[in-house]
Amino acid sequence: MEMIKKIFNKSSLLVPLVSILLGLLVGALAMLAGGYDPLLAYGSLFKRVFGSSYHMGETIRAITPLIFTGLAVAFAFRTGLFNIGVEGQFIMGMTGATLIGVLLDLPWYLHGPLAILTGALFGGLWAGLVGYLKAKRGVNEVISSIMLNWTALYLANYIVTKFLLEPGQQKSRNVHESALMSIDWLVQLMDKARMHWGTFVALACVLVFYILLWRTKQGYELRAVGHNPDAALYAGMNVNRTIVKSMFISGVFAGLGGVFEILGVFGNQTVLAASVGYGFDGIAVALLGGNTPIGVLLGAVLFGGLSYGSNGMSFGAGVPSEIVRIVIGSVIFFVAAHGIVKFILKPLKLKRSDKSKEAA
Amino acid sequence: MEVLGQLINITMVFSTALIFAALGGMFSERSGVVNIGLEGLMVSGAFAAAVATDYATQYGMGGMSPWIGMLAGLIYGVLISLLHAVATVTFKSDQTVVGVVINILALGSAIYFTRSLYEGSAQTGQLVEVFHKQAIPFLSKIPIIGEGFFRAYPPTYIAIVLVVVSYFVLFKTPFGLRLRAVGEHPSSADTVGISVAKYRYIGVMLSGALAGLGGATIALTTTSNFAHNTISGQGFIALAALIFGKWNPLGLAGAALFFGMAQALRNFAQLFDMASQIPTEVFYMLPYVLTLIVLAGAVGRSSAPAALGQPYDPGRR
Numbered sequence: 001m002e003m004i005k006k007i008f009n010k011s012s013l014l015v016p017l018v019s020i021l022l023g024l025l026v027g028a029l030a031m032l033a034g035g036y037d038p039l040l041a042y043g044s045l046f047k048r049v050f051g052s053s054y055h056m057g058e059t060i061r062a063i064t065p066l067i068f069t070g071l072a073v074a075f076a077f078r079t080g081l082f083n084i085g086v087e088g089q090f091i092m093g094m095t096g097a098t099l100i101g102v103l104l105d106l107p108w109y110l111h112g113p114l115a116i117l118t119g120a121l122f123g124g125l126w127a128g129l130v131g132y133l134k135a136k137r138g139v140n141e142v143i144s145s146i147m148l149n150w151t152a153l154y155l156a157n158y159i160v161t162k163f164l165l166e167p168g169q170q171k172s173r174n175v176h177e178s179a180l181m182s183i184d185w186l187v188q189l190m191d192k193a194r195m196h197w198g199t200f201v202a203l204a205c206v207l208v209f210y211i212l213l214w215r216t217k218q219g220y221e222l223r224a225v226g227h228n229p230d231a232a233l234y235a236g237m238n239v240n241r242t243i244v245k246s247m248f249i250s251g252v253f254a255g256l257g258g259v260f261e262i263l264g265v266f267g268n269q270t271v272l273a274a275s276v277g278y279g280f281d282g283i284a285v286a287l288l289g290g291n292t293p294i295g296v297l298l299g300a301v302l303f304g305g306l307s308y309g310s311n312g313m314s315f316g317a318g319v320p321s322e323i324v325r326i327v328i329g330s331v332i333f334f335v336a337a338h339g340i341v342k343f344i345l346k347p348l349k350l351k352r353s354d355k356s357k358e359a360a
Numbered sequence: 361m362e363v364l365g366q367l368i369n370i371t372m373v374f375s376t377a378l379i380f381a382a383l384g385g386m387f388s389e390r391s392g393v394v395n396i397g398l399e400g401l402m403v404s405g406a407f408a409a410a411v412a413t414d415y416a417t418q419y420g421m422g423g424m425s426p427w428i429g430m431l432a433g434l435i436y437g438v439l440i441s442l443l444h445a446v447a448t449v450t451f452k453s454d455q456t457v458v459g460v461v462i463n464i465l466a467l468g469s470a471i472y473f474t475r476s477l478y479e480g481s482a483q484t485g486q487l488v489e490v491f492h493k494q495a496i497p498f499l500s501k502i503p504i505i506g507e508g509f510f511r512a513y514p515p516t517y518i519a520i521v522l523v524v525v526s527y528f529v530l531f532k533t534p535f536g537l538r539l540r541a542v543g544e545h546p547s548s549a550d551t552v553g554i555s556v557a558k559y560r561y562i563g564v565m566l567s568g569a570l571a572g573l574g575g576a577t578i579a580l581t582t583t584s585n586f587a588h589n590t591i592s593g594q595g596f597i598a599l600a601a602l603i604f605g606k607w608n609p610l611g612l613a614g615a616a617l618f619f620g621m622a623q624a625l626r627n628f629a630q631l632f633d634m635a636s637q638i639p640t641e642v643f644y645m646l647p648y649v650l651t652l653i654v655l656a657g658a659v660g661r662s663s664a665p666a667a668l669g670q671p672y673d674p675g676r677r
Binding site: 084148158162273323336337340 | 394396443446447450451452453454456457458460461463464465467468469471472473475476480589592593596599600603639641642644645648649651652655656657664
């Protein structure tokens with residue numbers, strides 16, 4: 001309960017909420033500048049998300065990877081690390097799952113779990129490398145993970161084209177049925193929306209995130225290192241090992257996100273021309289959610305809903321769907337530069353305190 | 361041997377944009393502001409350049425159009441970088457996060473406005489007036505070197521001049537000394553009366569101007585339009601070149617040339633037996649992996665400006 005109180009206290013909620021409003025406002029201004037009707041556009045976004053069971057299911061499908069990547073970014077943040085490499089770890093997770101799913105042929109009770117574990121491990125190790133470079137070599141994790149993002153992109157493309165390619169196409173062969181993670185009865189229920197177990201795993205991960213960080217000794221160490229590495233070292237904690245551990249767990253979250261995009265949604269891996277973007281959106285989700293598990297969940301719902309609903313905007317109001325990137329970008333801009341939000345709110349607050357003085 | 365000249369020639373084409381953007385990143389980071397928004401600034405430059413060139417051509421500017429495009433790329437890059445400066449210098453936000461935001465916003469808004477300007481198409485029309493390679497008299501007649509270096513697009517010559525100018529500005533002028541002081545030890549700089557905020561603003565805006573020019577160069581030489589994939593990672597390669605070149609104009613230019621050659625080699629993979637054995641992905645990965653190796657200390661330590669990434673707060677010691 002205290003957790004929930006902490007999350008929903010006024011000051012921690014004010015900045016994200018005002019940022020969301022300002023972000024939507026910036027989006028509306030951009031729409032006016034482009035000669036579109038913002039109200040119609042936001043209306044058709046809303047209609048798309050809640051319009052039919054198929055679209056609601058697909059919205060949940062779009063939210064799921066953002067929960068994973070948001071948790072990944074937030075977990076590393078808690079240990080004082082900025083994991084901008086979630087993008088690459090996500091791709092490695094995809095690749096691990098595809099490798100096992102395509103190349104092996106096992107009974108379903110082995111195949112699925114093995115594919116999931118391999119993908120999670122790929123993501124974890126890819127992030128662990130960043131942690132290792134930071135702990136042992138003092139390499140800034142931001143720079144090394146940017147470099148590893150692009151390395152992962154091209155490495156994944158190499159693996160797909162060299163070992164897994166569907167002849168004549170720019171994607172891998174299909175994952176064997178035994179490894180797929182879609183939930184058939186739910187797919188039928190939601191009018192063929194691509195529902196899969198990943199959503200439930202993501203929700204479980206929200207819980208795991210909380211328990212790991214706030215209910216275990218290791219989690220205490222992770223947070224202690226995040227607050228003050230010097231003090232943690234003085235208290236006898238192994239800071240270097242904690243850094244590697246934190247990055248590994250963060251990477252596992254990211255990898256799982258990639259795993260379920262393959263096993264739950266697409267069933268094969270395309271040769272990527274550019275990064276998938278879920279990792280960078282994960283940064284947005286984590287920031288908006290204040291690096292708390294519930295906050296990440298809410299942030300993922302918002303940004304996932306916006307992203308999926310943006311198709312409805314271009315369909316219903318003729319607004320290019322990229323407008324949502326402007327909205328999301330502006331929201332994080334205001335969350336990150338909360339000084340600006342407070343600056344905007346200042347006159348409002350002053351007025352209010354003036355009034356209270358007068359009343360007194 | 362003719363092939364070698366062509367390889368150098370194409371290397372120069374790919375390297376030019378990297379040199380511009382890496383120089384931009386250098387001014388920002390030397391002043392103490394991390395700029396991972398280079399990619400977004402390049403996108404902005406490419407977008408503005410393509411649109412401005414297209415409109416200039418329509419209004420009958422002819423051969424002047426690409427130059428107007430370059431200017432537009434520069435100005436728009438500065439405008440976008442101002443967002444970065446306001447958030448990180450004035451409001452002391454996390455520089456890395458703001459860099460990520462710049463990347464998201466720049467790409468999103470560029471494609472959004474492209475779609476609104478070009479009736480829903482995610483790319484500008486094919487540009488009629490773009491830069492053409494200019495041979496320098498006499499020098500271009502030298503075997504290999506002439507073909508390699510002296511038959512280049514005009515921006516390439518500008519980039520090379522800028523490397524030398526930047527070196528001079530950074531190490532031989534009071535401005536450069538102050539910029540470096542602000543990035544190494546802002547409180548000392550403040551004590552002797554240098555405005556930390558002013559120099560950081562200048563550093564970030566220079567990064568916008570130069571990365572904007574870099575993006576414009578790509579739109580006006582290699583792709584001849586702007587689309588969502590016009591800039592795909594060049595900003596991050598420029599960042600890699602900046603680190604690989606140890607935040608030094610000459611070093612980063614060398615790194616940019618090397619990474620440019622890695623890109624150019626892909627086009628020549630069929631011609632060299634050795635290169636054809638290597639998967640193309642290796643060439644794509646090369647800049648990033650090499651930078652990691654350098655960072656890990658295998659090839660000498662890389663030393664960033666001391667105050668890089670820290671917002672300056674005069675009230676704190």
